[in-house]
Amino acid sequence: MGVESEFEAIDNNQNVLQKHVEFFDRNNDGVIYPWETFQGFRAIGSGILLSSVAAIFINVGLSGKTRPGKKCPNLLFPIIIENIKMAKHGSDSGVYDEHGRFVNSKFEEIFHKYARTHPDALTSDELNEFLKGNREPKDYGGWIGGLSEWKILYYLAKDKDGLLKKDTIRSVYDGSLFEKMAAEKINKKKHSEK
Numbered sequence: 001m002g003v004e005s006e007f008e009a010i011d012n013n014q015n016v017l018q019k020h021v022e023f024f025d026r027n028n029d030g031v032i033y034p035w036e037t038f039q040g041f042r043a044i045g046s047g048i049l050l051s052s053v054a055a056i057f058i059n060v061g062l063s064g065k066t067r068p069g070k071k072c073p074n075l076l077f078p079i080i081i082e083n084i085k086m087a088k089h090g091s092d093s094g095v096y097d098e099h100g101r102f103v104n105s106k107f108e109e110i111f112h113k114y115a116r117t118h119p120d121a122l123t124s125d126e127l128n129e130f131l132k133g134n135r136e137p138k139d140y141g142g143w144i145g146g147l148s149e150w151k152i153l154y155y156l157a158k159d160k161d162g163l164l165k166k167d168t169i170r171s172v173y174d175g176s177l178f179e180k181m182a183a184e185k186i187n188k189k190k191h192s193e194k
C-alpha cells in the first residue's frame, strides 16, 4: 500500500457521496435496487408518482456506471454503493470531488456567488442562476442530472418562504437530510393518529 492510498484510507471525508446514497440502501447490503430507491423516496415523504419515476430514472441511469467491466446490463438495475463515485456527472457544483469527498470551498462558493437575497439561503431564481452557471457546454446528460437533483431537493426541502437554506443543502451532501426528513414523517404520522 502506497503512502497516498494509506492516507486516503484514513480520510473520513472520502465517503461522503457514499453516505449521500446509503439511506436508500434499505437493507444495508451495499447495493441499491429500484424498489429500495422507491421506498427511500416514500420514507422522506415523496408521493407515489415522483418516487416511481425517480426510482426508474436513478437506477436505470446509474446502475451500469457503478458496475465497471460488466458488459451486460443487470435488468434488476442494482447500484453498487462502493462505486458510486463513478456515477458522477458533469455540470455539477464540484462540491463532491472525483473521489466523492466533500469540498468545503466549493460549497461556500455557491453562496458567495449566488446567495444575493439572504447570505445563508437560495431563492428559486438564485437556484436557477446557479444551475445555469454550472452548465458545461453540450453536456446534456449532466444538465438533466443537475436539474433533477436540485429541483427535487428544492421541491422537497424548501422552507415556508420558498428558500433553500444553506444548512439543508449541507445536510443533503452527507445524507443526514434524508434521515431527518424520514424521522419528521414518522412524527407527523404519530401525531395525526392521536
Ligand code: HEM
Binding pocket: 017, 020, 021, 024, 032, 037, 041, 058, 062, 079, 084, 087, 088, 089, 090, 091, 092, 093, 094, 095, 096, 146, 149, 150, 152, 153, 156, 172
Ligand atoms: C430525494 C432524493 C435525492 C436528492 C434530493 C438528491 C440531491 C442531490 C444533490 C443536490 C446533489 C449535488 C449535486 C451537485 O453538487 O451539483 C446530488 C448528487 C448526487 N446524487 Fe443525489 N439526491 C437524491 C437521491 C439520490 C439517489 C437515490 C442516488 C443514487 C442511488 C443519488 C446519487 C447521486 C450522485 C451519484 C451524485 C453526484 C453527482 C455529481 O456530483 O456529479 N442521489 N444529489
Ligand SMILES: [Ca+2]
Binding pocket: 025, 026, 027, 028, 029, 030, 031, 032, 033, 036
Ligand atoms: Ca440494498
